[in-house]
């Protein structure tokens with residue numbers, strides 16, 4: 001009977017978030033509204049990703065005038081920006097695809113008449129405004145061969161939505177209100193935390209709804225898998241190299257770990273969250289004396305050389321490192337930069353990057369110990 005009850009009593013993502021909201025009597029549903037727009041973006045991208053191969057080969061209906069199809073990442077970005085702005089709850093958007101932060105026009109920050117009627121706020125009350133940092137479609141190298149890709153997002157509350165500045169975005173990850181990702185894989189899975197554990201929802205295409213399939217995800221304390229681009233090994237620093245050596249040739253009698261690396265952060269992190277283990281995007285010292293300089297991505301760069309930056313930082317702080325670190329901690333794991341707890345970073349620029357080690361609590365303890373013994 002219990003199994004039957006599960007099948008007929010569907011916990012959709014909206015219902016779940018509304019339930020959570022019930023614990024905060026002061027809340028008026030602004031977050032639920034924002035989230036429903038994010039969910040819409042994810043559904044759109046899921047459908048576009050599914051059609052992408054076909055669209056390329058035979059073209060899609062409606063695309064008759066020979067215009068080139070928009071690249072999926074560009075299309076996804078447009079969809080998310082429009083969905084977020086039309087939620088009427090966003091003040092600032094930071095997207096991997098946009099060099100500058102998008103400051104939402106004041107009338108669209110939840111002040112318009114429609115909302116005043118719908119949400120019945122009295123004149124002295126203000127609707128909540130949010131900042132959303134996102135990578136609309138991460139894992140671009142995997143798009144054309146049909147391997148899993150994903151959307152990543154992190155959400156902050158804006159303090160004063162009538163005076164929005166970039167400082168509202170350049171906050172430590174510990175200030176984040178919620179974070180999540182959606183993976184477009186063999187199934188479409190949305191993983192979300194609003195600071196009260198982590199839950200996973202799978203898209204039922206026949207219903208068009210995300211259904212709670214992975215309640216209260218906890219990452220195993222130790223895992224059997226490590227995940228890293230070993231092609232960069234010659235540029236690793238000593239702690240990373242030692243760590244990976246130990247994964248392959250453990251000295252303490254424990255079994256060696258398996259290597260899994262997809263090259264889509266969402267897919268690699270999702271597997272890490274469910275199976276345990278560690279995902280590494282280490283600092284990359286690309287010179288014999290460790291001093292060669294690569295861009296720190298302040299220009300949305302992909303490896304463009306500029307002066308005086310020592311490493312090529314990989315994970316973007318705002319829309320990769322913070323959301324994934326938030327989820328890991330919420331699931332009982334850890335996230336570390338090689339120097340500090342990842343969520344305590346304070347980004348100086350919106351496209352700042354950082355090395356990242358995240359996953360099972362004990363596995364991350366090991367890499368922390370190696371860095372500590374180095375300094």
Ligand code: AHM
Pocket residue numbers: 137138139140141229263264265266
């Ligand atoms: P993208 O922003 O071009 O999509 O690249 C981001 C992806 C991440 O998802 C993944 O972790 C990383 O690039 C893999 O990089 P590499 O192929 O250098 O190992």
Ligand code: MG
Pocket residue numbers: 096135137138139
């Ligand atoms: Mg990316």
